[in-house]
Amino acid sequence: MATDATPLNSAGPLPQSPGTAVKRRIASIDIMRGLVIVLMLIDHVRERFYLHMQVSDPMDVNSTDPALFFTRLSAHICAPTFVFLTGLSAWLYAHPSSGNQRSASGFLFKRGLFLVLLEVTLVNFSWAGSFGTFWLQVIWVIGLSMIALSVLVMLPRWLIGAIGFAIVFGHNLLTPITFQPGEFGYSLWTILHDRGFLLDTEALRIKISYPLLPWIGVIALGYFAGPLYGRAVDAITRRKTLIGLGLGCLVLLLLLRGFNFYGETLPWETGATATQTVMSFLNFTKYPPSLDFLLLTLGIAFLLLAWFEPRKNAVLDALEVFGSAPMFFYLLHLYVLLILYQIVIALFGPNHGDLFGVDHIGWVWLISAALIIVMYFPTRAFSRFKHSTDLWWVKYF
Template structure:
């Protein structure tokens, strides 16, 4: 079960957008447009989770046995979580443009706690359909919330220290992969939260699964925050766009070189008799927790897209993507409940036609359903985005 969610630049954790579109707010529109873009990609992955669940993709993905079409459909969502988490850090810095650090810290704590509760009692129901859960999936919403609470303290560090700490975490956490604790250890629960994907027994039949261990995500969010000065009011847009391109391309090239060496950053890749499976092996990266090699190309591509979107301004499609990025939590919850309603309707009409699951037997209907859903989901998201802009008096809207 995989998920991803954004935190909006135009709503939560964002300064008010400038009235003058051409330069000042173009940088913010680009951030929302990127968030909207990865939300659209996320929808494809969640459609796959809904009607192709009987062909579940393992993690790490099995390059030798997974159907290539399914593999590359699944891998298309790699961009989502790293970009969401990175932009959350950047948006926190932007929020600080008009607030004191104390106010930013307090908001991060409140927002983070809200997200953690949302994961437990709303998102979990949307995924499982069970009003009384027996398993608490501590997934991406939980991870973002907990990382925000950690970030609430790290924002007080000097910027150079933030960059250094973020790089140490992102680049060095794979050195900890060999540390495995069992439930008898007093450090098992915090370690399962930080780095070891595992099951925590809560008593009785209740369990929690740490699907998204947070240590590397803390580093990603911190680096996003530390990049904030590139987006300061009055900053040189041309220089920023160039820096984003250079850094983004550098991360992608660095990934290719480090991955080719096959010495660090993820599980080894291998050469097979089938070129496509060799490529699949090269690209089969670990997401839970995200390896260094998983984060390098995904964040790199995200930075390149930030530059491209800012240069494009309000070009065709970008305005619509920015609207989706302006109502991220609403879109996220809406699409989960719509998918669950569709799944339950399918079960009621056609039954469990794929063993223990309802679904389709081939992959192409997944893509068709994804394309069909984008427009109907866009309109309520646009309505809610406009509502947030109109009703500044309704403070609770900032959290959705």
């Protein structure tokens, strides 16, 4: 879901067909994308086959099984990482290793519109196999964030960073501001900050699941961080910087969350067990993402990016393939899950009310592992095609 970029380091064993020229990419970034895609798949399998054990936002620590809690928690890293890397990749697009700078504004705007179109068509259809309520989720918010960044890139880089910092660290101050349906400002505030129905009529229902404002801050910070992967920064300096950023985010999180000072509307409490206490401490708001949510997820992402950079093995090679064609994998896995669920319903029927569901979260992980293996091969084939073709439309996937 981010633009191609030419790296300083080797992109590793991206699949290559004889006689083709493959565009080289930054391996650690693709590995990072690949990891969060796999975690996203697990969460979406949960939403297909474990939906009868639905979770709230934030999660209810007292009623949520720890295995389900931590499965859901693992997926929290996905959206912040995708959005941050989209901003970072936009900087790389504008500053290729050839040294010939170019504007990213037009590409960001067109691709952003493309993602919004995908959200209201292919993505929405994939969830229910029909068009009912339009759920505007992560692809929608990445698209709108790219459109916002297409304007921000006209500003000096330091100002883009300042805006991103102000939004990420300051948007929790806006939590007390609310609007009721029908009030002036409700629609705009629903898009920007408060999750809710943009339109709720018999003819059409539109639900904003991912409020936009915090994600503009994240994509702006990603763009600001782009020079970390520029030609002027060596790998050792980049890793030290990423480790410092990651540890800094986590230390700040411990301070803010530890004293229930700022960054999350739901204070943590001591639970009946040590596990419940940890769950309460890590129970952050995702819609919109609180400051504590972003400090945790981006802090972990920075540390993983630093750890992935010099390492190569079969598992990381596979993650790199997934991360080199993220939009293809995203659409593929949604329709694989739709078809698989319809087959299961036809064969066994619903067993939890109107839903079919497995009886233990472990099955979610087993189903996900099988799907990862199956979907690796078409993703690898598309990766070969994508990175060896000059067809204009392929770059949007």
